[in-house]
Amino acid sequence: MVERGSSRVAEGANAGTGAEVTLLGPVGVRHAGGWSTPPSSGSQALLAVLAISVGREVRQDRLIDVVWARRSNGTAASTVAVAVDRLRAWLR
Secondary structure (H helix, E strand, O other): OEEOOEEEOOOHHHOOOOOEEEOOOOOEEEEOOEEEOOOOHHHHHHHHHHHOOOOOOOOHHHHHHHHOOOOOOOOHHHHHHHHHHHHHHHHO
16 A cells, blocks of 8 residues: 555555555655664665565565666675565564
């Protein structure tokens, strides 16, 4: 559901948390404790791609194309894994 410049997290791992991912303007997460923005532009891009894909699988190659614009140097798979782990930790 997109609502006034944001994508409400209505399904998936954050269902029921009341979290809202904002996509227009600064990318971030609104939650009961306030508002936070991911620590890096890469994390913000990753969060945005995942937020607009709620309930759908996002393939690793798609993340590489969108977030890193194919600037991979042979370590793209590990870069994605690390970025996802860091985003998960930040969301906790």
